Amino acid sequence: NAGVTQTPKFQVLKTGQSMTLQCAQDMNHNSMYWYRQDPGMGLRLIYYSASEGTTDKGEVPNGYNVSRLNKREFSLRLESAAPSQTSVYFCASSEKTLDRDSPLHFGNGTRLTVT
Amino acid sequence: SQQGEEDPQALSIQEGENATMNCSYKTSINNLQWYRQNSGRGLVHLILIRSNEREKHSGRLRVTLDTSKKSSSLLITASRAADTASYFCATVVFWGKSTFGDGTTLTVKP
8 A cells, every 4th residue: 555645756947937836646535635844844734525525624725725526636836936836835635534433644745946 | 832841852861761851732622642753754653642631651751741731641561662753732712723842852871
């Protein structure tokens, strides 16, 4: 099992460029999430999808859009990148919603630098 | 501010010693989870404790939860160099959201 796979692993963008971060899970999980992690800080939730066909905003959604393409895939799009979006982005999945005691399974992250 | 806050921010111990890190939070929770992050990697789930539980064990890990004080602690017994990592608590309030603290960086010296 690959678990949660994120692509690309590294990316450098210029201010104003757009890009899509890809995430796929092979565990048949219902819920998927996008987090960002800035140096010395914990993870902050950007968007989440409780099930296929639904998405909701998290703590820091501004400047991002998401698509739950199917049960396996959940992508994160930056329409016009800004230096403040320089961060490490983590995708995660869970079998059920988190209040049903379902832990998160994380990918290894995408390290994004916006110059 | 973050729902969960870990204490201390950094901890350095010798191999074989015990490591204790604490997490405090502000609002009522559904459950609390602890994760480990090795350098340059994603987070790995360690243990989950429900709001109606007070203590839970998994191997060398012991987690306690005091809902009256809104705090939790993670104890790692007989630490090994391989335990060197950052440790995060995550609190679950709503069905779709978990809130992470800023983490405790643990260094175990061989």
